[in-house]
Amino acid sequence: xxxxxxxxxxxxxxxxxxxxxxxxxxxxxxxxxxxxxxxxxxxxxxxxxxxxxxxxxxxxxxxxxxxxxxxxxxxxxxxxxxxxxxxxxxxxxxxxxxxxxxxxxxxxxxxxxxxxxxxxxxxxxxxxxxxxxxxxxxxxxxxxxxxxxxxxxxxxxxxxxxxxxxx
Numbered sequence: 678x679x680x681x682x683x684x685x686x687x688x689x690x691x692x693x694x695x696x697x698x699x700x701x702x703x704x705x706x707x708x709x710x711x712x713x714x715x716x717x718x719x720x721x722x723x724x725x726x727x728x729x730x731x732x733x734x735x736x737x738x739x740x741x742x743x744x745x746x747x748x749x750x751x752x753x754x755x756x757x758x759x760x761x762x763x764x765x766x767x768x769x770x771x772x773x774x775x776x777x778x779x780x781x782x783x784x785x786x787x788x789x790x791x792x793x794x795x796x797x798x799x800x801x802x803x804x805x806x807x808x809x810x811x812x813x814x815x816x817x818x819x820x821x822x823x824x825x826x827x828x829x830x831x832x833x834x835x836x837x838x839x840x841x842x843x844x
Contacts, residue, residue, distance in 0.1 A: 686700070686701045705834075717783070729784050729827045734779065741776060743774075774802070774804045778798060793818055809842060813837045
C-alpha cells in the first residue's frame with residue numbers, strides 16, 4: 678500500500694570523515710487510501726482469521742482497561758513503535774479515559790508470516806483534557822509468532838473523521 682512515512686535518520690562520520698547512515702526509525706506511517714477503494718477479505722483460513730481477530734480485540738480491550746502489560750504483550754518484539762509505545766501509553770492513560778471500539782474488521786491478506794487487517798474504530802473521550810472523539814481507518818500488520826499466535830507489528834493510519842468537537 679502507498680504510504681507517507683516520517684522517519685528519523687541518524688548519520689555518523691566514519692574514520693575517513695564520510696557521513697554514513699547509522700540508524701533509521703519510523704515515527705509515523707500514513708496510509709494513502711486510493712479513492713473508491715474497498716477492503717476485501719482474501720484470507721480464507723478460518724483459524725488465522727479467528728486468531729488475528731482475537732488478538733486485535735484483546736488489544737482494544739486492554740486499551741480500554743488501561744492494562745499496559747497486556748497491551749505490550751500483544752505487540753511483536755520488533756514492532757515499529759515498540760520503543761515509543763510504553764511512554765506514549767503512560768501519558769495517555771494518565772491524562773485520559775477513552776472508550777475504544779472496533780466498528781469493523783476485515784482480515785484482508787496474508788503474505789507469508791504477515792497478515793494485513795483493515796479496521797474502522799472509534800475513540801471517544803470519557804474524561805481528560807480537550808480531545809475530539811474520532812473514527813479512524815487503519816491497516817494493521819500482524820506477524821506470526823513462534824507459538825502460532827499473531828501479534829501487532831505496525832499500524833498505517835488512513836483517514837480520520839471527527840465525531841465531535843474537542844471538549
